[in-house]
Amino acid sequence: xxxxxxxxxxxxxxxxxxxxxxxxxxxxxxxxxxxxxxxxxxxxxxxxxxxxxxxxxxxxxxxxxxxxxxxxxxxxxxxxxxxxxxxxxxxxxxxxxxxxxxxxxxxxxxxxxxxxxxxxxxxxxxxxxxxxxxxxxxxxxxxxxxxxxxxxxxxxxxxxxxxxxxxxxxxxxxxxxxxxxxxxxxxxxxxxxxxxxxxxxxxxxxxxxxxxxxxxxxxxxxxxxxxxxxxxxxxxxxxxxxxxxxxxxxxxxxxxxxxxxxxxxxxxxxxxxxxxx
Numbered sequence: 658x659x660x661x662x663x664x665x666x667x668x669x670x671x672x673x674x675x676x677x678x679x680x681x682x683x684x685x686x687x688x689x690x691x692x693x694x695x696x697x698x699x700x701x702x703x704x705x706x707x708x709x710x711x712x713x714x715x716x717x718x719x720x721x722x723x724x725x726x727x728x729x730x731x732x733x734x735x736x737x738x739x740x741x742x743x744x745x746x747x748x749x750x751x752x753x754x755x756x757x758x759x760x761x762x763x764x765x766x767x768x769x770x771x772x773x774x775x776x777x778x779x780x781x782x783x784x785x786x787x788x789x790x791x792x793x794x795x796x797x798x799x800x801x802x803x804x805x806x807x808x809x810x811x812x813x814x815x816x817x818x819x820x821x822x823x824x825x826x827x828x829x830x831x832x833x834x835x836x837x838x839x840x841x842x843x844x845x846x847x848x849x850x851x852x853x854x855x856x857x858x859x860x861x862x863x864x865x866x867x868x869x870x871x872x873x874x875x876x877x878x879x880x881x882x883x884x885x886x887x888x889x890x891x892x893x894x895x896x897x898x899x900x901x902x903x904x905x906x907x908x909x910x911x912x913x914x915x916x917x918x919x920x921x922x923x924x925x926x927x928x929x930x931x932x933x934x
Contacts, residue, residue: 703744706766706830707735708759708776712840712925713750717904717915727751728911732918734838734925735775738933744773752911755781756818760825767829774830775929777838778822779815779873783807788865789914792858793906800858808868815869816876823880835882836932838925839873841891841903842866843914848897853905859897885932890924 707713714724715733722731729748730736739746747766751758759778767774784807792800826835843866844859854862870888877884894902902920906913916924 703739703742703773704747704771705735705739705742705744705773705775706747706771706833707733707739707750708763708774708826709750709778709838710754710781711750711752711911711915712777712780713775713838714748714752714754715750715916715921716752717912718918718921726753730921732921734921734929737922737926738929750777753781754778756822759822764825764829767826767833769830769832771830771833773933774826774833774835775838776822776826776835777840779811779819779869780840782815782818783811783865783869785914788862792854792862797855797857800854801861804861804865807865811865811868811872815872819873819876820880823876823882827880827882834933836885836929837873837877837882838885838929839870839887840866841887841895841916841920841924843896843903845893845895845898848895849899850897850905853897883932885928887924887928890928891920894920894924 711717711728713733713735714728715721715730715736716728718730718732720731721728727750729750733748733750735746735748735750738744749763749766751763754763756778759776784803788803788807791803795803823835823837826833842863844854844863846856846860846863866888870886874884874886891902894900896903896905896914900919902916902924904912904915904917
């Protein structure tokens with residue numbers, strides 16, 4: 658066989674460098690492939706199911722799309738969190754939901770692959786809407802009596818209902834981190850409002866929120882889950898403060914006494930971020 662012309666042959670001193678370059682290229686391509694796979698895995702890592710009532714569906718924050726009476730807002734904290742973390746979201750929370758609604762209508766998205774579940778529930782079981790209506794239309798004493806009735810329910814009946822919800826979620830999503838978000842106090846006492854409910858009624862409504870928060874905290878702790886208390890984040894941002902994160906009486910009426918866009922984005926979302934690390 659005839660030897661190659663001299664100009665066609667690589668000098669022997671270039672062979673190790675050439676081999677090293679090839680090996681380096683292969684390594685870089687492999688690394689890029691691994692990195693791309695890691696990024697894709699990370700983007701799909703969270704399988705998030707958002708359960709609960711109107712405070713989780715985002716009623717009061719607008720932009721409800723085609724969600725109908727469930728009033729699931731594009732500005733609600735579940736949607737904001739999922740978008741920020743590239744999570745796959747099953748958005749099942751629905752305005753007006755009680756514990757039995759969660760159990761009967763919202764758990765279809767839960768399975769062993771679910772990695773995160775959030776929920777707020779209990780306010781409607783305790784008669785939130787009726788309390789607000791009674792306090793708006795009735796006397797101070799009528800309001801106080803209705804709130805005491807609600808507190809009795811929260812202490813006596815609600816714990817068992819919450820336990821059942823939490824246990825069922827754990828059974829259906831055994832690998833998920835389960836985070837229970839509470840409710841804020843509605844009013845800034847001694848605030849800027851010169852009309853509306855009396856200060857007596859406002860204080861009583863806040864005390865009902867405190868009762869609900871403490872009972873929920875206890876049941877969450879008993880279940881070994883994570884509780885996020887929204888009373889702190891909303892301090893200074895209640896109705897009658899200088900910077901409202903909640904709607905007062907508004908239209909449509911169903912949006913009244915719910916977090917507005919700021920309440921979802923500046924109150925609930927950072928609180929959830931803090932709980933998920």
